[in-house]
Amino acid sequence: MSSSDAAAHPDRPDRMFDRETEWDRLLRFVCDTRPGATLGLVSGQRRHGKTYLLEAMTKATGGFYFDGQAAAEAESLRRVADRLAEHTHAPQPPRWHSWEGAVDAMLALGDEGPASVVIDNFPDLVGQSPALPAVIHSAYRRLHTARSQNRARLILSGGIPSIVTRLFSGPSSLHDLAGLELVVRPFDFRTAARFWGIEDPRLAVQVHAVVGGTPAYRGDFVCDDAPAGPDDFDAWVCRTALNPRMPLFWEARHLDEEADHADRALCHSALVAIASGCSTRGEIAECVEGSLNDVSHVLAMMQNRHLLHGEPDAFRAGLTHYRIAEPLLAFEHAVAWPHRVALEQEDVAAVWRRARAGFDATVAAPHFAQLCRDWVVGCAAPDTFGGAPESAVRGTVHDPARHTRLDVDVAVRGMTDGRPGVLLSVGLARWNETMDTRHLDHLRHILSVLAASGEDTGQALPACYSATGFTPELRAAEAKGEVLLVGVDRLYGGE
Known part of the structure; x- marks a missing residue:
């Protein structure tokens, strides 16, 4: 794409913090004037700002955005028909009985020029309509043959990157059509400090050890409550992460919902073991008093769902160290969970005073070490x-x-x-x-x-x-x- 094309891209919204790279990649993709329908795949964990980014992009480009939900196929087809009729100012929405008509209609938006089309939460739709990826693949083949000038820029957005990768693989692989694959990640620790408005670096480490780089946590989850300074950290934790009246207090319970129900108890116990300092399969299995095979299974499953990171030991071949990927989940299992009943019945500040030493030892200390490793590489x-x-x-x-x-x-x-x-x-x-x-x-x-x-x-x-x-x-x-x-x-x- 020429520099003149890039210069014509809509500006990133003023209220959007950071995300310059992601915005630029999206705009270069959807504003590409070259003929031929293209496909983009966007993934990212919940709360990292993927939906916010895609909604802002479609608004800036006049595109079409549809948020998929885990609903029956007929309901989803009615919803997308209503949204498309509203977008095109049609007198009444079409009525489709299968996804073929809906997909063709959305891609037809690109017949007159580059048109951004976003289907968010795509895996939720596929859960009820397993043939949907193949339907899209077939629609693209028809477009490339019959309407090669079509310039639809369809973006399919999902959650966990590894699940999205599996979803788009197979006989009718959408990966083969993708001209964009973008993962929306949490803010790095330096960007997170700027996002929270924290200038004191030790305070920044403490806050990051609780909420990490997930941008959504500062808004609705704590009502924009950021620590006023180093002396306010303890009070801030009591007001937010340990306050049952705050959404952040309950959020960690939703982070591991991807676990299979039969394995949920063992997953929880493994997370508690890791939060307490165990890092290898053997240490975790010994802590939970479970078999090495069962523990290895849940560790692999949680790593695949990005709940855990597994990293090789620097000096011992074959040894893997596990750590909890989301800081809030580590904080939950190391601090909040052991004091859950007390937090709901006693003075929060008194409970935190009892838990403070444990926070420093099992949360802040290993988190600081991880930030040091991140600093080396980044x-x-x-x-x-x-x-x-x-x-x-x-x-x-x-x-x-x-x-x-x-x-x-x-x-x-x-x-x-x-x-x-x-x-x-x-x-x-x-x-x-x-x-x-x-x-x-x-x-x-x-x-x-x-x-x-x-x-x-x-x-x-x-x-x-x-x-x-x-x-x-x-x-x-x-x-x-x-x-x-x-x-x-x-x-x-x-x-």
């Missing part, structure tokens, strides 16, 4: 680690001399001198601990154990990540190039 400058970071994950090292396990919070691998996968750094992350030279000595010991096991540590830089700071002695070691120090200020504003 924010660190290319020369920070002496090579381009490709991954930053947890790692476990067996110390044969001391018969102990050594944990690495941030193990960085990357490319240097043309060699992929080189160990660039090992790091420790501490949430409520000022770090000193003892931490550096511990990292040096870890590197010596790794070197003795055959790991190439020649390029590896020790790194300390702290949310409270570093001693003068450790700062002096940094000045000598012996260690990399990353505090919350650098996490949110530096490279």
